[in-house]
Each structure stands twice: as C-alpha cells, then as structure tokens.
Amino acid sequence: MRTLTHRLIVALLVLFGILGCSSRHVLTVPEPVPDDRRTIERPGSQHFNELGDAFDQLIIRQGEQLLDMSRGFRHMTNRLHQSMNINAFDEVENSSWFTNRNAHQRMSIEDLNQGPNTGTGPSLEGTWLIQRAKTEGVTPGFTIEDSRGDHYVIKFDPTGFPEIASAAEVIGTKFFYAAGYFTPENYLVRFDPSILRIDEGVLVSDGRGGQRQMIESDIEEILSVVDRLPDGRIRVAASKYIEGRPVGPFSFVGTREDDPNDIIPHEHRRELRGLAIMSNWLGHVDTKAGNTLDSYITDENGNSYVRHFLIDFGTTMGSGGRGETPPYRGTENEFDPHEFLVNIFTFGLYVRPWETNFSVPYRSVGYFTAEDYDPSVFKPMIPNAAFENMTWRDAYWGAKQVMSFSDEQIAAAVAQGELTDPDAAEYLVNVLIERRDIIGRYWFSRMNPLDNFTLQGNIVHFDDLAVTTGLEDAETTSYRYRRISDFSSDCGEWNHSDECSIGVESNGIVDGEPYFGYEIQTRRGNQDWSNWVRIYLRVQPSRANLELYGLLRQEI
Secondary structure, eight states: HHHHHHHHHHHHHHHHHHHSSGGOOOOOOOOOOOOSOOOOOOOOOOOOOOOHHOOOOOIIHHHHHHHHHHHHHHHHTTTOOOOOSSTTTTTTOOSSSBOTTTTTTTOOOOHHHTTTSSSSOOSSSEEEEEEEESSSSOOOOEEEEEEEEEEEEEOOOOTTTTTTTHHHHHHHHHHHHHHHHBOEEEEEEEOOGGGGOTTTOOOEEOOSSSSSEOOOOHHHHHHSSSSSOSSOEEEEEEEEOOOSEEEOOOOOOSSOOOTTTTOGGGGGHHHHHHHHHHHHHOOOOOGGGGGGGEEEEOTTSSSSEEEEOOOOOTTTTTTTSSBBOOOOTTTTTOOOOOHHHHHHOOOOTTOOOOHHOOSOOOOTTTTTTTOOOOOOBBSSSSOOHHHHHHHHHHHHHHHHHTTOOOOOOOOOOOOOOOOOOOHHHHHHHHHHHHHHHHHHHHHTTTTTTTEEEEETTTEOOOOOOHHHHSSSGGGGGGEOOOOOSSSSSOOOOOOESSSSSSEEEOOOOOOOOOEEEEEEEETTTTTTOOEEEEEEEOOOTSOOOEEEEEEEEEOO
C-alpha cells in the first residue's frame, strides 16, 4: 500500500513537472479580430427599456447564476473563459470601442487636460435656446442650442452639494478618455440664467401623465432648486452632443444585431471587463447600459460605422445623483441576493466596514475614501455581465490602465473639476493616489507585472510595472528565467538576472517547432518566486533574425 501511494505521489510530481513546461499552458495565437471600423449602413435607433434591463440584471441573471453550479465552480477556481478580442500579446487592439492611450504612451498634462474636448464649451455670447426640458425628478435639466448652433445637455449639481456632480462629470471624463474609452466633450460652465430662451414646440410634463407647452415659469421652477453663485450665475456641466447620429445605447451582454461589425459578445470584450477596475478606482457605480451610447460616425479616413461611448460620469468619486453616494455603493448591488443571504445566515450580526466608518469630510466630494478600501470587491448599482466575467488577466489589464496615471496627471485631472475648496481638491487627489496604489499592489502581486516586451538582437527587454510605478524597489527585485517548450517536457536550467532583460538564443529548435519560449519569474526581497510570464519567439522565414511571437501569463 505504501509502495502504491509512493508511486502515485511520484507520478503526480512528474505530471506537475511536465505541465509546468508543456501542454497545460500551450500558446494559442488568436486569430486577428476583424477591424470593426469598416463602413456599414447606418443601423436603426436601438430603444432600451432601463427598468426592464435593471430587472433582468438584478433578478433574473442573479438568480440564474446562483443556480449555475458549473459557472460558480469556474468562478471560484478562476477558470472563467478568457476575453475574445485579445491579441497574441494579451493586449487590446484599437477599435470602435477603445483606443490605447495613457498606458501605451503617457499623455502630456496638456493632452490629458484637453481630453476629448475640441472647443471651449457652449458660447456665453447670445442666447441658449432650450430645446428639451425635464422639470420633474431628482435632477431637473435641459438641452440647449447655443449661439453657434452647437447642442449640449445641461446638468446641474444637486441642491446643497455645490460642485459635486459637475466636478465628477468633468474629472471622470478626463480619466476615462485618457485610459482609452470614447466619451462626450464635457465642460464646466457658469452661465447667467438671463440668456435662456424657450424654443418653439418644447413640451414638458403636466404632472398628470400628459404634456403641455413649456413656459417661462417652468424655467423658474427648474432653477428654483439649483444653487447659485454669489453673482447669480449657475455652475453646470455642459455635455456636448456626441458626434455622428446616435443609434441608442449598447448592452454589456450579447451583440448588436444590426451592426455587422459587432461580432464579439460584449461580456467577452477585454476593454469592457477591464472597465471594472477603472470603475472600482473611480467609484463609478452607475455602469448600466443607460449610461452608454452608440453613434454612427464618419471618421477621418472616411469610414462610417458605429462608435461606442461611455457617458454620464456624475456618479463617480463620491457623487451620487441626489448628493453624496450612499456608503454601501460599490460593495453591494441595489438588490443583492448574496448580501441578503449573508444577513439571513448571520442573523443580521455581520457588520460591514462602511457601517462603522462613514464620514463625508467635504460636501463637494461626498463619500469617497481609501480607508478600508478592498480592490477585490466592486459591485455597481446594477450587475454588469462584463464585470462578472472578468478574469485575472482582464483585471491585470485594467490595473495597468489605472497604474498608468502619475501623481501629476491625477492632480491635473482633479484641477479640471475646479473645486473651490483647495482642501477638498487635495483630499480627492490623495484618495485617488491611495486607491490607485492599492489596486496596483493587489493585482501586481497576483499577476507578474512584466510588460512592454521588446527584442533587440538576442536580448529581450521588458518593464517591471511594479518598479516603474514606484510600488516596488528595483534594488530588492530580481528575476529568473529558463527556456521552455510547448512541444517537449524538457525545461532549461534557471538563469538569474537583476536587470529587466534576458538573453535568448534559437539553437536547438527542432524541425516543425514553430516557436520556442522563455519563462520568467520575479522575486521581491525574500518573498517566493512570483507567477510566471512566458514570452515566445520564432525564427523569421529567412532564419536570419528572431521575432517576438506571443505571450502567456499565469493566473494562479
């Protein structure tokens, strides 16, 4: 019996050794994703039932997932399906959804401050012609046409919380655009109400389910619940109409049937999964379909297609629509069956961190803190299918976007929110920096953050993002590497380096072997060796030079 057990153990050890060098993690170079910026016919406008979608996401999908045992097992063991729009180096190509920006090449402060903006906002010369108005609800507002003929959605700060939503809207725009997402042009504006005029045929609710013609007293009603500056002007966020012809929002699950370019299910897009990490950092809890917009645009190359925008960042960084965001936001859905079960099984005795540590030091920022911040926990108000399918590789990609922002860039973006209290601005900058670093330490300790691989001759150079972002010290960091093959159980001997480079050579390639690789691990001080990153190379057809071929990252 002992002999049999001994043989079984030896067999398992041998098997694990083989898997460590070969078939368990075979490189599979994905087929290139077709460019989704090809000219197509303009789709029809896609209408979206927000209440129906909220019910589906909060009740139906959550219930299905509780009963889906196989998905639950894959989630617990980190075996969720990988994103479908990544290239051989585990990156996202530019598309109608995303353009690699700050993490690819750090933007200048001037470019970050400009963001998507092409002008200076609505003209304050002449009049603003109100073309649509909302007189009821928590946040009344209207859309206007300025004297230049440009159209804007005018968004007010909630009463008693000056600057909170308008600052969040503008600051959030700078970050999401710099990361690579498409956003509207959002401007801070202070206007005199006397420039407002009502366009012909503008209708408002009559309060009884019908509509009536808008009159001057309706403007007064809208502005009666809005805070004013000492000189009588009103501060607002003005969101310029998105370019092109809007064709409705996009869903975070499935594809758009009338868009031939839209072939990757949205829940399997890396940039939408990784959006969870950006949203976690900025406290963007309202990532529902209603805060997205598709628009049929014609780009600078003359191609006409659907471009996908994120809109409405007024519920970020402590802003919550009515004022500050409730403290549970970000850790619980609006209806959360998981939290409901926790309450039942603990008889309501479980105390969540936000229940004992809740304070709002600045009304222009709201509840937004780095204290007790857990980067592994993030739940938007409405469950998001893309977020729920996020793998560690997706999260690492999202963490790279967050960590790409320097202290100076964060301070510059916050300054665009024009908070009048310098202490509030400093507080927000410090919280964003602390949350950024917490995210980086969490994900860079789980995924080996070696990146930006380049080949010069027979030397592969790379960046250690934990070092370049200041989270770790280069002097206490070392690397080891060995040659590996997907076609053999043989592993090379470990070599050691204190530099972000390794020497490679193509000797020993067998006939028919399309590529070969090197496995790299990292050690910080006296810690254990990290998960590996495998970089693959191949000999060019002329057999004169090597070229980088692909990359794999170990998740567990």
